[in-house]
Amino acid sequence: MKPLIATIALLLLIPAHSKDAATIKGIIKDQETGEAIPFAHVLIGDIINVSNIDGEFIISAADFEEDGAKLKVSYMGYENYSTPLSEIEPYHTVLLKPSVTQLMDVAVFSGPSIMRNVFERFHLNYEMERQHMVGYYQESMSDWEKTYYVAEGIMDIYTPSNLDKNTYPLVNPLRTRKKVFEKIDVIDEVLGGNASDMAQSSIWRKQSFLSIKNRKNYDYFYAGATSIDGQDVLIIEFEPNGNKGNTTGKLFIDEETFALIKIEYDPIIDNYSFWESVSWTEEYKQQDGVFKLVSVKFEGTSTNHAYNYHALLVINESNVIDEMPSDISMMNIYDSFFDMAQEDFTDSFWTGFNFMKLDNTVSRLLDTGSKF
Template sequence: MKPILIALAFLALTPTYSTDAAYIIKGIVKDNETGEAIPFAHVLVGDVINVSNIDGEFVISAADFNKQNVNLKVSYIGYENYSTSISNLDKYHTVFLKPSVTQLMDVEVFSGPSIMMEVFGRFHLNYEMERQHMVGYYQESMSDWEKTYYVAEGIMDIYSPSNLDKNSYPMVSPLRTRKKVFEKIEAIDEVLGGNASDMAHSSIWRKKSFLSAKNRKNYEFFYAGATSIGEHDVLIVEFEPGNNKGNTTGKLYIDEETFALIKIEYDPIISDFSFWESVSWTEEYEQKDGIFNLVSVLFEGTSTNHTYNYHALLVINESTVIEEIPSDVSMMDVNDSFFEMAKEDFTDSFWTGFNFMKLDNNVTQLLHADSSQY
């Protein structure tokens, strides 16, 4: 994962998980007006969260579902919130989200610097600072413009130190992994390693981030309009380097009520690296008990010769504050491969007891075509 790490240079109860989860809810999220699928929509049941895949399809499971009273919630920026009580858990649920109507807010009232002053001043109020135990789903793949080379997935056990700890780097251990290599390339050995520990470290607390107290002064922020998520107004702020020390451009989505960052899109400026032509990141957050928690991180990169497109996604399905990080838990080094002992079982039953993302249609077709090999 060295190319990923180079790109990143820019930049009290433990939750339980069961292998005997009783219920799984499946469905698809679509735009109510166009009928088009909505990828990466947030899907919640209780404290469990997942996101829809690129085709808008989702699965969500938990061992403690109450079969008689399951409340399914779906949200996505720019749409009204969706909530329904489900009695038939075996049904395939089609969720239609209605686009929300947002008035463009007066530029004279909001300015980029004034908004960001509020954002930075509330970091310690809006985001979790305590040690956390998280369970998440991780996926990575590599393709070119014609074919997919591999897909790899894993359920990750993640322990995140307090942001006040000197060692503030998340520790990750794979609970279950699988992979399928469709066509061998030299780059697979270099890239197929997983960077979930990097992705679990939010830009809000990353010391070298453009949002850090040391680096934020190197950027200019501009109010760029508004959207919404459910009933909440969301301010949009764009940013770019303000001097030669800035190395990232992007867009921030900010809850107007709390001034919490709920979505961050950013592109490190690549100038002197040999592997990547371009990279982009997207982080999303969800509020739980008044605190915003990291929900998903998406990384996408294109190689310098435009041959390879790399994709990595981490979804934090469950998180709980803990007092101490266990000393007897075996954690992997950031450079270790998650997939050395991975299985080639691509049935849904492989994930029994865990939340996962349904593979997109293109990969599913490849797996079916190659099913004779496993």
């Protein structure tokens, strides 16, 4: 049975003045500057979503009773936010307060010593069992003046245990939509969906820079501290120490558990036919005693600097399963998610699922039907 989000709204879930008791909408801002905060984590119970580039969010509250249920928001470098659903406004403004973190003693926290703790605790900190996940996926391509297309989908994702021989996630698109605003030759080359790649965490990927055989190819440097979810977070910068390393980036590590909770990395690309540069961001959150992947972001720039490609996967729900499914028709990893996609860009298209609100630029583009 798929643990999908229930579609029946519970009456009186939030105040009577709200017209949509199953959904909470709002915006997240910096309390001091008033600036919008993009890609903040928004939670109700075990359901997770993120704010869009404009700081706006939307999340289903249909599965939660009013008593005791809370809306929680977290973002690195800010104090946690939490408020009962009973106090939520129809359009709720969340003001996050910047946190103050003391720079920790470099002599105590050296890069290599921190990473030894991180690697020794991989099997304690991260989920090793098979997972069924339901996630929202979005991709788009633009240049410096206009957007060429946007495509979205709700994905059923099955990830094998890191001990399984089959280490590639299985993906089944549940609902997809796309809109091409202007046709260019490379759209067909990239439009297809990368949720399979993105659901494969760097923690367990065999070719990852964090794998047992590759981690020795990097030097690690302590670079300071910040906070997230009320916990102190250590920052480690890493770079290749020889010609076998192929990635640079930053690691954000929970000081108490030594778990990686955010990874920012840039593969070093030489002589690649299409991409000039690419960058990845993975984020993890603790659930049921282990840290699980909750969001992955990919950005790429073409070799002639003409096109910028963006992709985002948000894992809204994640549950342990006993075995990989054999009775569900899964896509080949090279198949396109969007061959049969619809062009319905109303919010009602996603009824029963969590999704990310489209940013204002794309929304205006859809309304006018013209190019920017």
